[in-house]
Amino acid sequence: MSYVIDRRLNGKNKSTVNRQRFLRRYRDHIKKAVEEAVSRRSITDMEHGEQISIPGRDIDEPVLHHGRGGKQTVVHPGNKEFTAGERIARPQGGGAGKGAGKASNSGEGMDEFVFQITQEEFLEFMFEDLELPNLVKRNLTGTDTFKTVRAGISNEGNPSRINIIRTLRSAHARRIALSGSSRAKLKQAQAELERIKLEEPDNFGDIQELETEIERLKGRIRRVPYLDTFDLKYNLLVKQPNPSSKAVMFCLMDVSGSMTQATKDVAKRFFILLYLFLKRNYDKIEVVFIRHHTSAREVDEEEFFYSRETGGTIVSSALKLMQEIMAERYPANEWNIYAAQASDGDNWNDDSPICREILTKQIMPFVQYYTYVEITPREHQALWFEYERIGEEFADTFAQQQLVSAGDIYPVFRELFQRRLVT
Numbered sequence: 223m224s225y226v227i228d229r230r231l232n233g234k235n236k237s238t239v240n241r242q243r244f245l246r247r248y249r250d251h252i253k254k255a256v257e258e259a260v261s262r263r264s265i266t267d268m269e270h271g272e273q274i275s276i277p278g279r280d281i282d283e284p285v286l287h288h289g290r291g292g293k294q295t296v297v298h299p300g301n302k303e304f305t306a307g308e309r310i311a312r313p314q315g316g317g318a319g320k321g322a323g324k325a326s327n328s329g330e331g332m333d334e335f336v337f338q339i340t341q342e343e344f345l346e347f348m349f350e351d352l353e354l355p356n357l358v359k360r361n362l363t364g365t366d367t368f369k370t371v372r373a374g375i376s377n378e379g380n381p382s383r384i385n386i387i388r389t390l391r392s393a394h395a396r397r398i399a400l401s402g403s404s405r406a407k408l409k410q411a412q413a414e415l416e417r418i419k420l421e422e423p424d425n426f427g428d429i430q431e432l433e434t435e436i437e438r439l440k441g442r443i444r445r446v447p448y449l450d451t452f453d454l455k456y457n458l459l460v461k462q463p464n465p466s467s468k469a470v471m472f473c474l475m476d477v478s479g480s481m482t483q484a485t486k487d488v489a490k491r492f493f494i495l496l497y498l499f500l501k502r503n504y505d506k507i508e509v510v511f512i513r514h515h516t517s518a519r520e521v522d523e524e525e526f527f528y529s530r531e532t533g534g535t536i537v538s539s540a541l542k543l544m545q546e547i548m549a550e551r552y553p554a555n556e557w558n559i560y561a562a563q564a565s566d567g568d569n570w571n572d573d574s575p576i577c578r579e580i581l582t583k584q585i586m587p588f589v590q591y592y593t594y595v596e597i598t599p600r601e602h603q604a605l606w607f608e609y610e611r612i613g614e615e616f617a618d619t620f621a622q623q624q625l626v627s628a629g630d631i632y633p634v635f636r637e638l639f640q641r642r643l644v645t
Contacts, residue, residue, distance in 0.1 A: 245351045354469060354504070354560060355591045355619075368461040379456025388455035396453060400441045408439040448503075468559040469590075470508045471500055472544050475526065476565035478515040478535035485597045489526050489564040492595060494561055499639070510547060514540035520547065537569045537605060543578045554588040560641050561589060567596045567603045574604040578612055586616045594622040597606045 316609055317354040375388055415432040418425055475491050477486065500507045511526035512518055515533030544561065569577070586592060594609050596602065606622070613620045625633045 251523075266272070286639050312615075326560075353639065354500075354558070355639070360552065370459050371462045373458045373460040376458040377454065377458050378451075379458065383457045383459065385455045385457050389453055392455055393449050393453040394452065397446050400446050404439050406444050408436060408443070411436050411439065463510045463638070468506045468508075469504060469560060470510060470552050470561070471496070472512060472513065472547075472561040473497075473526070474512045474518075474540045474561065474563040475542065476515070476535065476537065476540075476563075477513050477529070477532055478568065479532050480568040481532075481566050481597075482537055485588075488597050488625055488628055488631065489595075491565055492625070492635065493562070495631060495635055510544075512543055514541050514543075518543040536573050537565060537567050538573050538576045538580060541577055541585065545580065545584045548585070548588065550585060559589040561585070561592045563592075563594045565594075565596060565605065566598045567600075567605050569603070569605045571604065574608045577605065578608040581612050582615065586612065586619065589619060594620075594621050595625050595634060595638075596622070597625045599626045 336384055375385060404543075411432055415429065415436065418428055418432065473496065474502075477487050477492060481489070486611070497509060500509060511521050511522075511523060513521055513526060513529065513531070514537065515531070516536045516539065517533075520543065521529065540563070548554070548559060581592070596606055609622050613622060621638055623638060625631060
């Protein structure tokens with residue numbers, strides 16, 4: 223049997239179809255590798271591609287071949303070592319593995335198949351089946367997005383948009399309307415001429431008169447133009463406002479002194495994952511970054527992820543700032559408002575009830591979805607239990623999860639933003 227291996231470079235996407243078929247076939251292996259990669263990656267290389275390994279036994283293909291054919295006689299000798307039903311031990315060494323063992327002169331196996339997926343493919347598998355919950359289309363004022371739609375037929379337009387079938391149909395109808403009476407008279411004159419030629423062949427006067435009338439009617443019909451400017455029909459295209467979903471995501475991160483560097487790193491990785499998800503899946507999305515300790519500040523992306531400022535802990539300062547920004551720049555009747563908050567749960571004792579009060583009365587009635595992740599291996603404190611009360615009141619729009627280590631980031635992220643079935 224011959225094996226053909228195509229080692230050509232993938233110029234002009236010649237092998238794109240085969241690659242997509244391969245990715246679909248080994249989707250489970252790739253998704254598992256992507257989940258493991260997210261948990262072990264650093265902040266800076268979160269959006270790069272990944273090397274995927276597939277065990278050799280999983281890429282075996284069934285092979286059809288010709289048997290030896292004919293009638294064969296085989297004599298099987300007896301076996302004194304084994305009896306029916308016994309399990310035969312696997313030979314020592316030489317199996318399919320990664321080479322972590324002693325050399326052996328027996329056994330055989332197959333190395334794992336390793337290939338590289340691109341950044342785009344990596345992000346596609348990472349964010350598969352994820353979405354912002356409760357996203358709705360708002361009636362936007364002053365929208366600048368339009369889509370071109372067909373709006374019937376017009377008598378005026380661009381020559382490139384002429385509708386040939388409608389034009390010819392209109393021309394044919396016009397010719398019928400303008401020459402209908404002449405055609406009827408022509409038909410009568412031709413019938414009368416035939417009758418006279420059969421019954422009165424010597425009546426040259428009537429015959430000549432009918433022939434003259436027939437020529438006159440034919441000339442009148444020919445003078446009707448085949449195509450007139452009145453017949454031209456054009457496909458009418460109009461620009462229609464395209465209602466779109468404008469959304470804003472508030473990212474609130476605790477940077478107080480109780481947040482260790484490891485805890486901050488987990489929080490940053492969670493928000494980077496969220497930021498990549500938003501920018502890749504949504505066109506009209508704005509992100510507001512808020513850092514807080516005893517006071518809260520709106521910052522840019524660079525300062526949000528890399529600033530080293532720290533202090534005490536008053537979580538309500540971030541919620542108050544978020545409410546002010548919502549009222550000033552993001553009215554709820556025009557924007558889908560989302561929020562993601564990350565903290566270690568430590569808060570000033572008297573501040574947690576204030577947080578619940580602000581969320582319940584000033585934020586939750588206007589947001590589509592609010593998520594809270596608590597990064598701590600310890601027992602929960604007052605802030606968590608206050609937020610639990612909010613979750614009971616706003617079960618459809620509020621969610622909270624606990625993160626213990628970096629390995630929990632991706633599973634928790636998928637749990638928070640898993641696509642929900644519409645009932």
